[in-house]
Every structure is written in structure tokens, then in C-alpha cells.
Amino acid sequence: MNVLEVRGLSKSFGGIQAVSDVSFDLGEGEFLALIGPNGAGKTTCFNMLNGYLKPDRGSVKLGGRELIGVKPRRIWRMGVGRTFQITETFRSMTVLENVQMALISHHRETGNLFSRATRMHVDKAMSLLETISMADYANRACSELAYGDLKRLELAVALAHEPKLLLMDEPTAGMAPSERIALMALTAEIVARERLSVIFTEHDMDVVFAHSHRIIVLNRGELIAEGTGDEIRANPHVQEVYLGGGTVFENTGATADA
């Protein structure tokens, strides 16, 4: 049973064909990497899966239900969490409050005028922060966090409503290499435990090859390859694209800059 079925997704901005005719499936519990050089159309794809952009053509089905034309907030309520390439957090709140807000919204309590927001769902929010090892940061102002920490916070927020599908746009950008591996290992563990399905984009090939079950490669909006890590590594077309992009791409495990 596929969680997500994407068919013929296309989007152009003015003259630029950002995404053209992309189709793929996502199985339950699968950890799928969406890779490609800068400007390949990864974020655009994500935005169409989430309802932030309306595709020119194509269909996206979540458990059989069409997502095209559905508002982002409804898609979230259908069990899809996401993190952003450029982090989006509530800057004037603490780390804990950011997670609490997701929980408050999940419980449909945003219309409540008289409770104290900071006293709601504290335990659940703390336990979410613990899963990403940020409990110590709970009362820090979000505006003081390092970029990597903001990324981790976004993960905790995305997990708050116990989604069945998680979309992560460059979850490890801005982190030190060791941090990246640790975060993705952690994500993989959560995914396995909660039986989540994940699509993530990533420029760090170490991370991609270490954690993805399957990889799809975009280049200039087109899906050029799909397969396991080894298949992708061996694919001459992919190598060409990445060499053209100036990325070192070796058989022994790769390095790439974000």
C-alpha cells in the first residue's frame, strides 16, 4: 500500500520549467531521498505536495485522497508534517512554546481565549523536545538559537501531531557533519518506531546514502533516475549531472557542499 502517489506533476514560473512531469510513489515506512543540484526543483516539488503551490498539471494522492487544491493547513490535518529549507519558526516565542503551539493547534484549541497557553501540553511538548535532545533549550528564546538548532526544532514541531508522512526540506543544512549524521540517525529511529514515511531533500551525499531506502534524482525539473543508493551511484547520467554541478561524487561515499 502506497502512502503517496505522485503523477505527472508539473510547474513552471514564467519561462522556467521548475518541475516537469514528475511521478513517483512512496511506500509505507519508506525513507525516500529527493536529490538534485541547486535549482533542480526539489523545493518546488515539496511545495506542491503540501498545497503551498498549485501545480500546472498532475496529481498527488495521499492514501487515495487527492491533495491538489487542498489548503496546506488541511493537508497538515490529514497527517502530513513538514520542515522548511529556510526555517520558519515563531521567533518571539521560546522553543517549548513553538512546540506547544503545534499541539494546541492539533487539539483545535486556538480559539481558546482564557487559558494560559504556556501551561498547556507541557509534558507532551517536553517529551517531543527530548526526542530531539533539545529539552535543555526549552526555555530559550527562539531568536537566540543557532541555525542547526532551529532545524531540529522544526522537526519536533513537525512530529507534534503524530503525522504519517513527513516532508523535510534540507533538514541538516547549516549543521556540522557530525551533527548531520546524528540528526538523521535519530530521524531514522523515530521513523522506524512510529512507522512514518519520509521524503527529504539533502545536499550531503553521506547523509543521503547512509539513511535513505530509495533515492530519486531531479535535474532541471525532470526526474532522471530512481533507485537504491548503489544504483544511483553507478548511474552515469547522475554522475554527469553532479560532475557538471562541481560536486565530488565517488564510489567510496561522497562529500558535497550544501
Place this chain on the structure above:
Amino acid sequence: MSFYFAQLLTGLANASSLFLISCGLSIIFGVTRIVNFAHGSFYMIGAYVAYSTITTLDFGILGFWGGVIFASIVVGLVGLLVEVTILRRIYHAPELFQLVATFGLVLIIQDLTLAIWGPQDYLGPRAPGLDRAVRIFGEPIPEYDLALIVIGPLVLAAIWVLFHRTRWGVLVRAATQDREMIGALGVNQAWLFSAAFMLGAFLAGLGGALQVPRESVNLQMDLSVIGQAFVVVVIGGMGSVTGAFVAAVLISVLNAFAVLLFPQISLVLPFLVMAVVLIVRPYGLFGKPGSGHGPAAEPEQPMRLMSKGEAGLLAVFVALLALSPLFAANYTMVLLIDLLVATLFAVSLHFLMGVGGMVSFGHAAYFGLGAYAAALGVKFLGLGMIPAMILGPIAGGLGALLFGWFCVRLSGVYLAMLTLAAAQILWGVTFQWQEFTGGDDGILGVWPASWAKSNQAYFYVAFVLCLGGIWLLQRVAHSPFGYTLRGGRDSAIRAEAIGINLKRHQWMGFTLAGAVAGLAGVVFAFSKGSVFPDTLAISKSVDGLVMVLLGGIHSLAGPILGAGVFVLIEDWVTKLEFWRFIFGVIILVVVLAAPDGVAGGVSRLRGLFSRRTKDGEAAQ
């Protein structure tokens, strides 16, 4: 038929004046992103200087046109002075600061004009050589109107040439479309901005000077024209000169015919057109979304509940206030009631702006709706004080529910402009609908119930209602609803991404703020015994903005402190002769020197003393 043609020509002549007034505002906004409230003041100076030059020189045709050009140049130089000394320092401030700063300029220029030319109105001479009327299809058309019909498009063409055929103009257009790009082009930005501002001021001066033969020169010209100019610029698309022209023609011609059907419509029509245009095209006819302001430079700190000490201090203060009728003089009681009303009004505006991130230039609309609802209840339904008072927040809330539905569709400057339009529509209605609202004469006889007649007794009414309202909004600010609004202000994308229907929450927040402003309005109405259209005028809205700004937007205590400081300053300053000037200077000093307001200043001081914060930050 010929009558309608004459009407059309009148409309086109008005369009030309309106265009001249507005196009400079649009250019200034396009380049500097500043919404220049003082533009009407430039227009007024242009009219005064032109009047003086023309009447002193008295050279016939040459003297007239020489005077017009001279006045425009003088105003251009005034604009340059203002830009270099003041505006240059606040280009990166949030729009609220800029708006309030330029309103400070309005006050300063009003009093300077009063000092130089005195309070009387001046009737300018006809333009020599254009002082008769020609008959077109039998209808008399003033020659000067025909001249204006030609001048408007000529100025448009001149600006077009300037913008498309000179290097400077190309840079101005680039700056209008993409601010970041100018830095990349290696252009001297300061020079570009100064020149654009000077050009805008010059055009305002020209507009004012050319009005001299058409209407009297007086001290109300500035604010009466600025509302219209805002509307033209917003309809045309902020930054678009062509848009300003089209909008000016649209409004003026519509108006020329609409007055035939409804003579009273002229004050309201431009704002109605603007509301319709903004709903269909949120960035105006020729506008583009463009880059607005970035987030405020300093991130806001998370909210904290009051500490024990602070709560104690507050309790002492409230207790003192509650006991004040026992020892305070009558005059002080009146002042304290004013203070309570102002505080509630400021808190409701702060809830909208500070908590909800929706900057309103027209919050007085809901204050005035509350006041008028109560007054009308007394006048027409014969209601007693308490039932009339209940009407107030309901009216404020319903008004905000209606206008808020439109307003929350927009954001930033456009939202602010639409709130202004809403307030102007209501102001126009109260002003024009003589039979119902009493028009300029207002509604008298709105007195408290007999048990609340004394200042002391009424103080307790105000005390309970205002503190109740303040408590309510503080409570809501800490609730999930308040946090949702704050979250949406921080990041609308994140709010949507966690399933929040932000627009709906903003709409409800707008309504709540309007209802509470309405409550402030009823307390005000019964404390004065009367209501006048100025309870919903622009200057009342700006009072609220100044209070919020004085107190500091980043703190829930801000509007309370700000209202206190404001009422005290106002009480002291309005007794002086040139109080507007002094008040304007105070506003400028606050904006330039203490951008985080009194509350910000207090917390910085506290930081210094307690040394809880790092040394470096505290010293800043």
C-alpha cells in the same frame, strides 16, 4: 448632454489636481518605502508660498507662473531638508515608526505655517489670462480648469521622460521594483533617496501652488488632502505614477457624476472605490507585491508572566487609582478618566498591532462607532447609561467584523491603508449624515445616569470598565488565541503549516480589538457628554499610534505606559501656544532616540541595574 460634458470636464480638472498631489507621494513610497503623512503639509506650504509670492510680486502672467514654480522649488528644498535631517535615519524602521514620525512633521509644519501666515484663510487671485470662462456646448467652463486638464498629463509626460530617458530615472525605477538591486548596482543610495524625496516634495508643492486660484488657502488643507492622496496612490498601486494618474481620473470622474445622484457622497466615494479595488487587486491597479519592510531589527523576547514584585507594584498602583477620588481634585479626576479611556484605546490598538501584527491607521473608527452608538442610543431610543453603554462595544465589534473581513486579506502597508479608508468612510458618513448624526455639530446631552453624575462617581464607572477591558485583552494575549495571533505575526507560513487558519484568527482578533475600542468610546462619550466626528478622525487614530509607539510596541505594558505619558504630555502641552510644534518635536525625538519606547527604555534600565543581561547588550 452638454451638461454632462461640462461635468466630465470638471471631473478631469479635479483629476489633474488630485494627480499632482498624489504622484509625488507615490514616487516617494516607491523609492524609500516611506508612507509620507507630511505630503499634505508639503502641499499646504506650496499653496501658502505661492499665494504670498503671487500677491507680493503681482507681475501678471509671468508673476503667477513664476510664483508657482518658485513655491514648488521652495517646497522641494524643504523636502530635501526633511529627508536629510530626519527620514534618512528611519528608512529601516518598521512602517509604524515612519508613519508616526511623518505625522510629527505634520504637526510641526502646521504650527510653523500658523506662526508665519497667521490663522486666517486667504483667497488667492485668479490666474491672470485664465480668469474667464469659455462656453463649450453652451456650458460655462473656467479657463483655468482647462489649463489644469492640460497640465496634469503634461506633468505625467515629464515624469515619464525623466524616468525613462535619464540615468537617474532608470535608477529610480529600478529602486521602485527591487530595493536590494540598488545596493548591487553600486549606486549611492543616500543621494538617490534624497533626490527622489525632493522630487516628490516639489510635485506636492506644485499641486498646492496650482490650487491657489481654485480654493482658499488655509491650515486644514494638509489633512483634508492627505486622505485623498493616500487613496489615489493605493488604488493606482504604490510606487506607480501612471497608476496614480489613472486612479485620480477614475475617482474624480466617478465623483463628478456620483454627486449628481447623491450630493453627499464625495467624502466617502474615494474610499469606497479604494476598498473595492483592493479586494479585487490587493496591490492596486498597477502595483506589484514588491519587497516591503523586513522584520523589525530587534527580535521580540518571549512573553513572561509578571514576577511577584511587578504584580505587587501593579496592585499598589491600582489601589492608589481606586482611592484617588478620596484625595484628588476635581480637575485631576477628569484627567484620570481621560487617562483610563486613552489607556484602554491604546491597549486595544496594541493588541491589534503588537500582538496581531496588523498595523491599523484607522483604529479610531471603532472608538468612534462605540461613542456614536451610545450617543444615538440616548438620542433616538432614550436609553439610559448602562444600556447605551452596552451598545458601544457591540457597534465597535460589528464595525470591525465588517471592515476586518476586508482588511485581513491584506498585510503591511496595504492593510494599514485599508483600515485608514474604513475609518475615513465612517468619518465621512458621520460628517455628512446631518439628520442622523448631527454632522459637524455632533450629538449633545450624552450624560451619565444620575448616580454617576459627579466626577468621582463616573470615575469608578470608567475605572471598572477600562480596567476590565485592559484585563481582558492582557488575558487574551496570554491565551492560545493570543499566541496564535503572535505566531501568525512572526511567521504566517509556519502558522499555516501547523494547521492554523490565520486569516480567520486575525479577523476575530480585529473584531475583538474593535469591540474593546468601542468600549473605550462609550466611556469617553459619557465622560464628555457629547460626541463629534473627530472621535473617528485620522488624528485620533494617530494619537493611538503615538501612544503605542511611546510605550514601545514590544511589551504588553507598553501601551499602558505610553497612554499615561501621552495624556500627561498632552495635558501640559495643549495649554501652550504652539503645542502642535512641541508635540511634533517630542514625537520625532522619541522615534529617533528611543525607538523601543518608554517600556523598552525601562527594561533597558532594569537590565543595566540588575546585570542579568550580558554587559554588552545592556549597554546598547
